[in-house]
Amino acid sequence: MDSISANDSFIHFNKKCYHALNEHLKKNNFSKIFILVDENTHQHCLPIFIDKIETNVAIEIIEIESGEENKNIDTCVGVWNTLSELNADRKSLMINVGGGVITDLGGFVACTFKRGIAYVNVPTTLLSMVDASVGGKTGVDLGVLKNQIGVISNPDLVLIETRFLNSLPVNQMRSGLAEMLKHGLITGESYWNKFLDLSKLSLDDLDELIYESVIIKKNVVLQDPFENGLRKTLNFGHTLGHAIESFYLSDPKKPTLLHGEAIIIGMILACYISTELVGFPKESTLAIKDLFTNYYGHTNIDKNDYASIIDLLKYDKKNNHGNINFVLLESIGKCKIDCIVPEEVIIDAFNFYALK
Structure with missing residues (x-):
């Protein structure tokens, strides 16, 4: 599948994901790489993903708890503090590996830490692939009120690796x-x-349907x-x-x-x-x-x-x-x-x- 350009961001699929990411790492002089995961993507997705990264830049893993109930400012404060403790600076890169909670919250954290650091989204659920992957919406909930706090800012890259869907339960699909x-x-x-x-x-139908869904949303967002x-x-x-x-x-x-x-x-x-x-x-x-x-x-x-x-x-x-x-x-x-x-x-x- 061809990569998709969406404003100043690029969406890559499957095998092209890792080539695009590694080229991005080579072209940019990032000081450190921070990968945000939850306990599920840490176990099921991170080993596959990190094995494909080609870089000498130091990589730190930050884990938060999964679930919509953790998509809040308190979790952001914890991640901001961890970034500070690990000496993140404005040339750091944040890579968010997970579903919509991770990509929304991780994008918001990146956009607001030191007034903005670069970030890459790696959506691992079907919902995040077809929804959170396009449009640059980042943010968190305010109590139980959905997505009340956030900014619109595109990631450098979005990497859609449909192999990660194999670990999803049926209700998430x-x-x-x-x-x-x-x-x-x-x-x-x-x-x-x-x-x-x-x-x-x-599952064999999904690659084409996901691709078409991303195109649909991209065409709307660009306008x-x-x-x-x-x-x-x-x-x-x-x-x-x-x-x-x-x-x-x-x-x-x-x-x-x-x-x-x-x-x-x-x-x-x-x-x-x-x-x-x-x-x-x-x-x-x-x-x-x-x-x-x-x-x-x-x-x-x-x-x-x-x-x-x-x-x-x-x-x-x-x-x-x-x-x-x-x-x-x-x-x-x-x-x-x-x-x-x-x-x-x-x-x-x-x-x-x-x-x-």
Whole structure:
């Protein structure tokens, strides 16, 4: 697969990853290399990755705990302190090897340490490969509120080595697939139709689908790097999806919902709202609900929790002037942004999702 240029960053795939990284190390006089991992990528990915690095520059490994609950400023402070203790300077390089938590947090740490050091992202989950790999969004959560603190800044390189997916559990693979399904809904029938029989998808299909998903997101981001218009379409399903994810994170009695699992619910709700407000075909909404729930199962959301989830919408990053802005679908591949949705329609959407 050809490498992809995205603004001032390059995305490389599989065998080209290590050649590109080693050339980058040769061209730049980095003082030290810091590799950020969690306990999972330390065990499963780092041995493969570090064996391919060709450099005489000193390498230090920094490990943080995995999980969305650790994507916060406290973890950043720990990494910043470790960088200081290990004498990192402005010519240091940070390489983030992990899923979205690692690449988001590691990118933010790099962008803010000594007002910015170079960094490289090595996404190791399907979600991070197709979502966090493009666009330069870095950041952390504020309590249970998703991605409230951060900056937009591109890494020098993104290295997508799909071999790392072999170590992922099924639920993590499904979580990543949710973002690819979103790309299909907002882009058009050609890509969307490749997912209509999810039972037939295999790991062999993934390389091509990942590549196409990265191209889709890159094309959107290049036209609107700071999310003033078109890039908002990438948030389809995320307004309510993030609120649901945050709500479930806030209550230890609730089952754990991965990002993609929450976004799947958010997309079903957004399809219903789209039908009600902008004319998205009802039969398409019903078909999407069936497809998603057959593959992902059904989460029982208590009616008593609707108000608490809706209250979290006020923290959504797309909001402005006190308005909660939704991305809706007029048809597959045709989005309408900055839509104001009455609360009663949101409640109706939850009731629609609850029907089995």
